[in-house]
Amino acid sequence: MKLFSESLMSELEHQLKLIHLETENKVQLAEQAIENSVAALEKLKTFFIKYKQLNKKEEIEFFRDIKPKFAAKLIYYNEIYNIETNKSFGSQKTIGKYYKAELNKLKVFFEKNQEFYRYYRTGNNCLDDKYFIRAKYDLKLMVDSFYFQADHRFTTSHDYKVARILANDEIKKFLEEQIEKLGSKTITIQSPSPLSKAPKWTGSKVELIELIYALHTEGVFNNGTTGLKEVTTFFETVFNIDLGQFHRVFLEIRNRKTERTKFLNTLKNKLIIRMDNADEN
Numbered sequence: 486m487k488l489f490s491e492s493l494m495s496e497l498e499h500q501l502k503l504i505h506l507e508t509e510n511k512v513q514l515a516e517q518a519i520e521n522s523v524a525a526l527e528k529l530k531t532f533f534i535k536y537k538q539l540n541k542k543e544e545i546e547f548f549r550d551i552k553p554k555f556a557a558k559l560i561y562y563n564e565i566y567n568i569e570t571n572k573s574f575g576s577q578k579t580i581g582k583y584y585k586a587e588l589n590k591l592k593v594f595f596e597k598n599q600e601f602y603r604y605y606r607t608g609n610n611c612l613d614d615k616y617f618i619r620a621k622y623d624l625k626l627m628v629d630s631f632y633f634q635a636d637h638r639f640t641t642s643h644d645y646k647v648a649r650i651l652a653n654d655e656i657k658k659f660l661e662e663q664i665e666k667l668g669s670k671t672i673t674i675q676s677p678s679p680l681s682k683a684p685k686w687t688g689s690k691v692e693l694i695e696l697i698y699a700l701h702t703e704g705v706f707n708n709g710t711t712g713l714k715e716v717t718t719f720f721e722t723v724f725n726i727d728l729g730q731f732h733r734v735f736l737e738i739r740n741r742k743t744e745r746t747k748f749l750n751t752l753k754n755k756l757i758i759r760m761d762n763a764d765e766n
Contacts, residue, residue, distance in 0.1 A: 486543060489532055490551045497525040497558065502702065507732065509714050515566035522559040529555055530639045541618065545610075548617040548644040556648035561655045568660075577667045584667075588660050591653050601646055616643035658710050666715070686724035692748040693720065694734045699749055 500521045508514040533547065568587055572580065595602060604612065615621055619641050686693055694717075700706070701716050721728055728734075744750060 486533070486536055486547065487551075490529060490547075490555075493525055493528055493532075494554060497521060497555070501558070506698065506702065506713060506735075509712070509732075511569045512566060515562045515569065518562040519559060519566065522555070522562060526555050526559060530636075534638055541614070544619070545613045545617045548619075548641045549613060549647060552639075552644055553647035553651055556645065557651035557655070560648055560652035564652065564656050565659060568656075581664055581667045584660050584664050588657065588664075591657055591660075594649065594653060598646060598650075601643065602650060605647060605650060617641050658708075662707065662710055684724075686726055688748075690726065690728055691734055691738065693724070693726070694728060694731045695738055695746065695748045696752075697728075697731070698735055698738075699746070 501518055504514055504517045504521070508517060529552065533552075539547075568584075572583055603609075619637055621642065697717055697720055698713075701711075701713050706716055717728055717731055720726075738745060741747070
């Protein structure tokens, strides 16, 4: 079961990464991500229900550690979809207030479920046989009402709460990032560029775009939460360069018949040569 779920999650994360690379619009991105997350969760459900000789330890592990990671993806992108489609037009201040109100909703959920948060975050397991075994529930342990309408072959009383905790962590990052961007926009508009004496990019635009995509794919900016558009805009500002329709350039890079990562390969080879030369000195 573990090997199947790990392979399925790896496949889902790869799909989601491609969606983030190729889709800038947050609503469209969320729609595609929801579609992929639902499909993965259905595959997981089909596999689990057909799985034979499930013991108690495996059942607890599945509903505490495995299923919530898949469900969290769906919850996260569904919330992003709702947040972005319900966002009203207005000033940066108005939109900032809207995002802060959404942050407050996460706080309310935390306060309502603080005891379970503590149980889960501290790695406690004394109640796992109540929380993560099917057909067992105790109303005194804060059972979500949706549980009574769910498919009990694939649901326990608290696996959704775990998924919600994991999703809320990512939603919080998203909202804080949006609020930070709104603040930085004002600064950017009002401040003259201090980078007039900074190094200039003298390579080709195609090479820079290849580098940007590689860095963004690796998730080296804000733990992978920064959007591709924001990263590209940053490089355009730093190097005072217009990268134009960089998505189209990336498609051309992808369609290369030989050496798709030409610039990155060159960087690697030249760095190795430099290291070898340094070793000889």
